[in-house]
Amino acid sequence: MQRVDLPIVNDLGYYEMRLESIGGLGANLCGKLLGELGAMYLGLGAASFASYGSEKRGSPVKSYIRWCRPGKEVRINSPVHHPHVLGIFHEALLDSYPVLQGMTEHTRLIINAPCKQKHWPAQAEIVDAGALAMRYKSRVNMVMLGAIAKATGLVSLESLKELISHTLGQRYPALLASNIKGVRAGYDVVDERAPKGDAAVYESEKPRRYEEAATGGVITCIGNIVTHDLSASREGWIPLFHPDRCIHCGLCDSTCPDMVFQFAVGEQGPVNRGLDYQHCKGCLRCVAVCPVQALTAVKEREWPEKPYALPNQSLITADIPMEASGANSWMSSEAQETERRIEE
Numbered sequence: 001m002q003r004v005d006l007p008i009v010n011d012l013g014y015y016e017m018r019l020e021s022i023g024g025l026g027a028n029l030c031g032k033l034l035g036e037l038g039a040m041y042l043g044l045g046a047a048s049f050a051s052y053g054s055e056k057r058g059s060p061v062k063s064y065i066r067w068c069r070p071g072k073e074v075r076i077n078s079p080v081h082h083p084h085v086l087g088i089f090h091e092a093l094l095d096s097y098p099v100l101q102g103m104t105e106h107t108r109l110i111i112n113a114p115c116k117q118k119h120w121p122a123q124a125e126i127v128d129a130g131a132l133a134m135r136y137k138s139r140v141n142m143v144m145l146g147a148i149a150k151a152t153g154l155v156s157l158e159s160l161k162e163l164i165s166h167t168l169g170q171r172y173p174a175l176l177a178s179n180i181k182g183v184r185a186g187y188d189v190v191d192e193r194a195p196k197g198d199a200a201v202y203e204s205e206k207p208r209r210y211e212e213a214a215t216g217g218v219i220t221c222i223g224n225i226v227t228h229d230l231s232a233s234r235e236g237w238i239p240l241f242h243p244d245r246c247i248h249c250g251l252c253d254s255t256c257p258d259m260v261f262q263f264a265v266g267e268q269g270p271v272n273r274g275l276d277y278q279h280c281k282g283c284l285r286c287v288a289v290c291p292v293q294a295l296t297a298v299k300e301r302e303w304p305e306k307p308y309a310l311p312n313q314s315l316i317t318a319d320i321p322m323e324a325s326g327a328n329s330w331m332s333s334e335a336q337e338t339e340r341r342i343e344e
């Protein structure tokens, strides 16, 4: 077992981490693993817990981890306000949710994003966890686990490998090698020392009085179908349809858990007219099942050059023409016209 000392702790004697994520990216599991890492592999006192709304993909999720020096116990289960390490599992959260709150000039900030954007804090360290997870056939949370552990400056890669082997490796032995590669990829990206520059500081939100709270049931954040902005509800990848390759076998339609594919009646049978991205959660099962690569995985990204795009259209990859993206394409499609004529 690796034995470490905690060089910095807060007034209560804790080294604290906060993970900001959305349901489906595995931040809850990542937090549990960081807790276990502290207690079982670093010889520290440790605790972790998560907070989330409805247990579904797309809901905001926070995970909190506390470590303390050996001989002391973690005795509190309150949210972490001033984390030593802050992990942001989806870049879209930065524009929509106060995920940087409570960040101090000493906070190590790890963001899952393809590249650094100018308005992000100077101390932001960027890990393209989506792309790395895809490359190593692992998951976003494994890459982020490696990156966050490295950012603490306390954890050896060997300890991480041990952790993954004894936990996930026993449950999912077939995935052990790829998960270790994913963890290692995140570990290698982050520097042990914090980046230089003027570190940004963000105040914690003041506790609200009861009468100031949002009315019960009002959804004030993105990532749900009420606001029609689904940019935070996927893991960063979506299927791209290549109509010229499609043989209209229907396997994608029977595999898709969300009935995303739009088939119309053609002269020689059903015709695949493409996807309604409004319902796609990016699981990529359709890509795996398509026998002729008529569906390929592409990186989902914002569409800033189309400022007039509706929120649900702004999340589609720029590789897809506007008129072929989402519900609008379906509404104006030939199939819809046919349906309308039949109704008339």
Ligand code: SF4
Pocket (backbone or CB within 6 Å): 245, 246, 247, 248, 249, 250, 251, 252, 253, 272, 289, 290, 291, 292, 293, 294, 295
């Ligand atoms: S599985 Fe592939 S080939 Fe078959 S209908 Fe879907 S996209 Fe077309």
Ligand code: SF4
Pocket (backbone or CB within 6 Å): 238, 239, 255, 256, 257, 258, 259, 260, 261, 275, 279, 280, 281, 282, 283, 284, 285, 286, 287
């Ligand atoms: S990625 Fe998943 S949800 Fe989206 S179309 Fe393919 S199977 Fe359906």
